[in-house]
Amino acid sequence: MKRVLPGFGLSLGFTLVYLSLLILLPLSGLAFKASSLTFEQFWSVATGERALAAYRVTFGASLVAALINAFFGLVVAWVLVRYPFPGKRLVDSLVDLPFALPTAVAGITLATLYAGNGWIGRFLEPLGLQIAFTPLGIVVALTFIGLPFVVRTLQPVIEDIEPEVEEAAATLGASRLQTFWRVLLPGIFPALLTGFTLAFSRAVGEYGSVIFIAGNMPLISEITPLLIISKLEQYDVVGATALASVMLAISFVLLLAVNGLQWWAANRHHGKERVSL
Amino acid sequence: MSGTIVRRANAEPRWLRVTLTVLGLGFLFFFLALPLVAVFAEAFAGGWGAYREALSHPEALSAIGLTIFIAVVVLPFNIAVGVAAAWAIAKFDFRGKSLLITLIDLPFAVSPVVVGLVFLLIFGAQGVFGPWLAEHDIKIVFALPGMIIVTLFITFPFVARELIPLMQAQGKDEEEAAVSLGASGWQMFFRVTLPNIKWGLLYGVILANARAMGEFGAVSVVSGHIRGETNTLPLYVEIIYNEYNAVGAFAAASVLALLALVTLVAKTLVEWKMRQETEMLDTALPPEKTE
Numbered sequence: 001m002k003r004v005l006p007g008f009g010l011s012l013g014f015t016l017v018y019l020s021l022l023i024l025l026p027l028s029g030l031a032f033k034a035s036s037l038t039f040e041q042f043w044s045v046a047t048g049e050r051a052l053a054a055y056r057v058t059f060g061a062s063l064v065a066a067l068i069n070a071f072f073g074l075v076v077a078w079v080l081v082r083y084p085f086p087g088k089r090l091v092d093s094l095v096d097l098p099f100a101l102p103t104a105v106a107g108i109t110l111a112t113l114y115a116g117n118g119w120i121g122r123f124l125e126p127l128g129l130q131i132a133f134t135p136l137g138i139v140v141a142l143t144f145i146g147l148p149f150v151v152r153t154l155q156p157v158i159e160d161i162e163p164e165v166e167e168a169a170a171t172l173g174a175s176r177l178q179t180f181w182r183v184l185l186p187g188i189f190p191a192l193l194t195g196f197t198l199a200f201s202r203a204v205g206e207y208g209s210v211i212f213i214a215g216n217m218p219l220i221s222e223i224t225p226l227l228i229i230s231k232l233e234q235y236d237v238v239g240a241t242a243l244a245s246v247m248l249a250i251s252f253v254l255l256l257a258v259n260g261l262q263w264w265a266a267n268r269h270h271g272k273e274r275v276s277l
Numbered sequence: 278m279s280g281t282i283v284r285r286a287n288a289e290p291r292w293l294r295v296t297l298t299v300l301g302l303g304f305l306f307f308f309l310a311l312p313l314v315a316v317f318a319e320a321f322a323g324g325w326g327a328y329r330e331a332l333s334h335p336e337a338l339s340a341i342g343l344t345i346f347i348a349v350v351v352l353p354f355n356i357a358v359g360v361a362a363a364w365a366i367a368k369f370d371f372r373g374k375s376l377l378i379t380l381i382d383l384p385f386a387v388s389p390v391v392v393g394l395v396f397l398l399i400f401g402a403q404g405v406f407g408p409w410l411a412e413h414d415i416k417i418v419f420a421l422p423g424m425i426i427v428t429l430f431i432t433f434p435f436v437a438r439e440l441i442p443l444m445q446a447q448g449k450d451e452e453e454a455a456v457s458l459g460a461s462g463w464q465m466f467f468r469v470t471l472p473n474i475k476w477g478l479l480y481g482v483i484l485a486n487a488r489a490m491g492e493f494g495a496v497s498v499v500s501g502h503i504r505g506e507t508n509t510l511p512l513y514v515e516i517i518y519n520e521y522n523a524v525g526a527f528a529a530a531s532v533l534a535l536l537a538l539v540t541l542v543a544k545t546l547v548e549w550k551m552r553q554e555t556e557m558l559d560t561a562l563p564p565e566k567t568e
Contacts (some may be wrong), residue, residue, distance in 0.1 A: 005368055005452045007503070012365035014375070018358045022430055023383055030403065033398050072304040079301040083294055091302065093545045100544075102491025102535035105530040108518050110314045112319060112527075119315060123426050135483065143297035144308055165388035198421045205388025208493035208511070212518070232394065232498065236402060240314070242370055244391045254473040255386040259379055 002106025027248065031244050033246035036236055045242040049063030053219040054227045057135060062203035063225070065142035070196045074188075080151070098147050110141055111213040111254040133215030138223065143208040146199030153195035157265075190265035197261055201254035205247065292301065315536040319527035331528035337503050340513035341532065343421075348489040349490070351428045356478065356484045357434025364470075366437075367444035368452070378441070381498040383432045392430050393498025396423055419501030427495040432485040439481035440474055447473055476551045480544065490532060 034042065045051060079085075098106065103219055114121045114132040121132060131137050161184065169179040207225040215221045224247060231239040289297070321328055333338065348405050362381060368372060384392070400417040410417060417423045453472065455465040471478075494512045500507040508516065510533055518526035 003448060004456055006456065006465070007364060007370045008371075011361040011373070012369070015358060015362040015365055018361075019380060019433075020425075020497075023380070023433065026399055026430070027383075027387070029399050030391070030395045072301065075297055076301040076305060079298050083287075085298060085302075089545075091305060093541050094309050096303065096544065097537060098314065098543055100487045100491075101539040102493060102511045102514075102533045102537070104493045104514045104534045105316060105491075106312065107536075108514065108526055108530060109316050109319070111500055112523070113312060113315050119311065144312070147308060148504075156293070176293075186359075192550060201386060205386075205391070207388065207390050208497075212515075219492075225388050229498065230389050237398070240394055241398065246543045247388050247391050251386040251388065251391075255379065255382060259382075 002127065005206070006129070018213055020220065030245055030248060032116065033241050037242060041238055042242045042245075045239045048247050049146040050218055050227065051224070051243060052222040054275050057138065057221060058204055058224045059137060061138040061142055062200050064139050064205050065146055066196050066200035068139070068143050068155050069146045069150045069199045070192060073147070073195060074154060077151045077158055095148050095151050096146055102178065103206070104212075106148060106261065107141060107209040107212035110144060110209065111137070114140060114207060132213050135214075135219070137213035137215065138210050141204040141213050142206060145206050145209055149202065150192065150195030153198065154188060157191040160271050161187060168219075178216045184235035190261060194258060194261040194265055197258050201251070203271055205255070289347065303544045311535065313538075316527060316530050319523060322527070322530035323524040326477055327524050328528050328531075331522075331525040332532070334525070337513060337525075338531055339505050339528070340510045343508065344490050344510040347421075347425055347428055350484055351432060351489050352482060352486060354429055355432055355436045356482060358433070359440055359476075359481060360478070362437040363440035363444050363474075366441050367447075368449050381434050381437050384430055389431065389492065390498060392427055392495040396427055396430075396499055416441065418480030418499045419503070420507065423494050423499035424507065427499050428489050428492055431492050431495055432489050435485035435488065436478065436481035439477050439484070443477040444470075444476060476547050476554065480547045480551070482542055483543050487537065490536055 076095070078124070080088065080095075112118050113130050114124070114137060116122065116125045116132070118132070121130075124131060129136075129141060165183055165187075166179055169183045170176075174182065207223070207227065207229075210223055211226055212224065214226075216226055224243060228240050228243050228247070231237075231243065281560055288294070296440055323331075362377075364372075366378060399406060400423060401407055404418075406417075415479070419424070433456050437485055455469045456462075460468065490509075491508075491511055493515070497511055497512055497515070500509070502508065502512065502516065504516070510529055514526050514529045514533070528553065551568060
């Protein structure tokens with residue numbers, strides 16, 4: 001079939017050249033550099049004590065933050081879609097703040113709020129709860145960063161729920177809790193899982209908002225991106241490369257997971273909504 | 278009687294609605310509203326005079342200038358490649374299309390620190406092109422070109438992923454009509470396509486701009502932190518915050534927070550405009566025949 005519209009070769013060619021030069025070649029440069037290390041070099045850095053501790057902090061805090069976001073994100077999305085309240089549109093717009101606010105600003109602000117003399121810290125510290133400069137601070141920063149993902153993935157799905165489904169469940173004698181648990185939650189679960197994975201994947205690579213509030217103690221509150229930076233500052237390019245290639249591999253896996261989940265969610269709901277990192 | 282039953286079937290009991298609303302809004306208050314207010318409260322903690330003095334510092338001014346400069350350089354590239362990618366993906370069928378869509382998302386998935394490192398490995402002193410660049414006296418990392426390149430990397434997906442679903446939904450009938458009536462490719466683009474996608478394009482540009490001006494990790498790795506020279510506003514915030522100059526740091530941060538607020542307002546307006554146009558289109562078209 002002859003193509004009627006012009007510009008296919010030009011637009012696709014330009015996109016592929018741009019994508020290759022700016023993204024694909026540089027990233028494969030990292031893989032190439034990593035493959036020039038001996039296995040012992042790579043392994044001793046990638047599984048060193050400090051690296052393992054950094055993975056634990058990074059993935060542990062990201063997991064907790066993504067779980068917090070999954071729960072509160074579901075509540076926020078539900079409230080925003082279903083319940084009327086004054087100032088709703090303002091609140092709805094504000095949800096995107098973490099996407100718009102530079103991470104460094106989020107970092108210094110959260111560190112100030114949760115420090116011992118900060119607006120929030122001064123109430124928590126007497127309770128023996130120290131947040132700033134501990135791993136808990138990392139969780140707070142990552143929760144902020146990941147907040148919009150679950151809300152924005154869930155909103156269109158909750159809007160699309162047909163009222164008949166809930167009515168049918170109620171007619172058949174289900175309580176509201178049963179309806180939610182057995183009818184509504186299975187329907188929105190793929191979207192919830194997608195939002196969770198997006199928030200998790202964003203949190204794993206996050207740097208700017210974390211370093212100000214984390215305290216950055218090696219083995220305790222040092223995240224992997226920061227460890228890469230400190231290797232670089234010590235001119236340890238080999239170490240930085242090894243850690244970065246581990247992070248890059250994990251990013252690929254998470255990207256594929258998100259794609260798979262979105263495909264699953266879309267095929268269940270025929271929705272076209274996609275939320276980006 | 279039956280009315281109350283139906284209403285109950287679709288709604289939680291009152292106590293639960295109130296609990297959920299308080300829980301959700303309370304979460305947003307502590308995690309969004311309070312930080313936003315805190316930025317400005319800290320910035321003005323020393324009064325208006327200290328705020329103005331902090332922002333009129335030559336290093337602060339040069340950081341603002343550099344941040345704007347980088348965004349102005351980067352955005353046209355984002356627009357060009359975003360429109361090209363969306364045109365190819367939305368209007369044509371070809372093998373490997375879904376792979377291409379996934380690859381466009383790639384910059385979102387990679388940690389900013391890794392992005393910075395990648396370009397350090399290519400253009401740095403020990404990098405692939407390092408010796409050649411040194412020989413010809415070209416500086417890319419620890420200089421402006423490197424900062425522009427990483428920002429291009431980081432902001433690559435924004436425009437394309439706004440436009441792809443929009444252009445897919447619009448189909449290709451209008452463009453095909455223009456071409457069959459004798460329009461050239463560029464006439465078709467500027468008279469038909471561009472007016473159709475202008476709000477979506479603007480939306481993508483707003484998001485890309487916010488990220489370009491706010492990027493921290495990737496730019497930090499390749500900037501070299503040369504004061505007054507390679508400091509963008511976010512990097513400047515870090516430096517003076519670490520010098521315990523809280524008012525200075527939050528004054529600079531308040532400029533970025535203002536940028537975030539402008540971004541949110543612009544985004545909301547564009548969303549509203551897009552919804553309005555779809556609704557206008559829906560009412561302008563005659564109802565579909567059901568046969």
